Amino acid sequence: MCGLSSSIGEVKGKVYPISSTLLVFSKLTFEESLERLREIGVDGFELYNPFFYKGIFRGTLSFDQEGLRRVEELADSYGFKVTSVNAGNNFVQASRDLFEGQVKGVKMCIDAAFNLGTPVVRVFGGEPMEGKTEEECVRAIVEGLRMVASYAEERGVTLALENHGKITNNVDILLRILDEVDSEALKVNMDTGNFYWYGYSLSEVEEIFERLAPVTAHTHMKNGTAERKYERRKIGEVKLTPLPEGDINLLKVVRMLKEKGYKGVISIEDEFEGWTTLPQEKVVEILKRDVEYLRSAF
Template identity: 35%
Template sequence: MSISQLRDNTPIKRRHFLSFGVSLTVGTATLFHRPGRVFAAAVEAVQEKPPLWPVTCRDAMLRRSGAADCWSAMTLYGVDGVESDITDECVLPNLYGGDSPFSVGTPEDRSRLRAALEKAGKRITAFCMHNRFDERPEFEVEWCTRVAEAAQDLGVPAIRIDVVPRKIPREEFLTFAVEILRKVMAATEKTGIRFAIENHGNTTNNPEFLDALLSQVGSPRLGLTLDTGNFYWYGHPLSRLYEIYEHFAPRVFHTHCKSINYPAEEREKQRPMGWEYSKYHCPIYQGDIDFGKVLAILKKANYSNDLCIENEMLGRLTAEEAIKTVSQEVTFLRKKQAELA
């Protein structure tokens, strides 16, 4: 079934739409007291291919670890870095534990953050903006420009953005979204930074809306933060998810790795949007989504950023449980990478 045949609940007129520090497990072996064998094992370890992508997490998950500072939390989880929330004032509120909040608003602020990242051996793989484009369009263009300049300076490869209707009716939102994002692309052209729309909510989880938006904006710097779980949350049947992932894979600039464990009889249904999510969302290693398939699709499309874990069930876990759960998710993604031939 093609993308245009996917069912959706969004009242958009269809005629408008176009169709690493990573540690790899090399296996458990019994070492005999034979120098040649030990040497061969060492050579094999050196020749292991590096991972394709760093494994990161949303920085909103860090405090749940109970760690005194964000760097310790990243170490406890075992992640290589984070996607970092950024405020209107260019403050990074979830990078905590220093004498003062981290910011990227000035060159001095960015130098301080760069030094902290280098000291910790971590990275920021995306800034996460929480946009309100139709409520304050002029401010949003200016804010996107400031964040893009900071990303360019710091080597952050992508900016996750919200493109959802808040004020404008959904059936009229496409025209507005195309116009405002063209302005953002023009204002940030010199930076070369890529903007990644997250598929979420009742609009950008519709593949046909995304197709129309990306096509009409017409910029190679506009793509997706592919949230693997949100398309499933929206109601798309499990078997159709991989078609959607493959369709958009060339435009994926960032990811949210997330899953749901629905009852077997519900997985291939077109479910109501958000059906029983609070009951069935789960760690990615327990969910229905086959991440071996997901990573193979991304590899084929030459995806080049991170695998960012977004676990929305941590709020009901203790700190110890959160550390264990996220660490297992990290190990799971690294294992899936190692399995890619």
């Protein structure tokens, strides 16, 4: 096990390392999921904390010292980098005890990232809750992120807040949270498909990407199609597709990130129709095309 490195690392001959989430293979064992990733041709993967993702990989992944040592050994044996450690937190909770449990889980991710030499922890904010106003939800998110950001600063880890769900997909709220937490340790995990899912028009989505690029520490490449792509829509009025088939020009997004000085990885979170139900061979085939598509950006 090693201390934190200053960067995820460069891949010879490639502008950006290509990473992938592992959720698409979460019903396999952890090692089986890495075998699938090797077929796809990525350079690394995002590591999910079973504290938040109960039973993931059939219980074959743990975040204790021995479990993380095993992660490191397997990553090395497959030639992968662990590009982020992912929390599935929600700071909008019904009680203080539940809230503090979420803080504890994120700190566990920060410790794991430090020990694995991974510079980024992906975090969420939270979701609306009956009986709480939007303002109360935002305040809870800000409080939680302040608590974990100070811890991340001590460990030299960057938190990447994802635009996710019904609160932080509002770009103004997302930026307000960053401003109020006011920590160099808190940046953004830019999920390209989630803003489109939230209902922003295609042109608005492109503007948002430009706006967020300077504060982006990690990415999720996702795409989809909408019947009224140039108009504001209701949440969810989008069909998620393989990366090359959606309305968003992801190659343009990747090139823009490079122009803006982005130093992280390009990570795939492709939730195309059937991503959890299609035969594994078909899923691998689609994800291989995703990798080839993203590499064609340069």
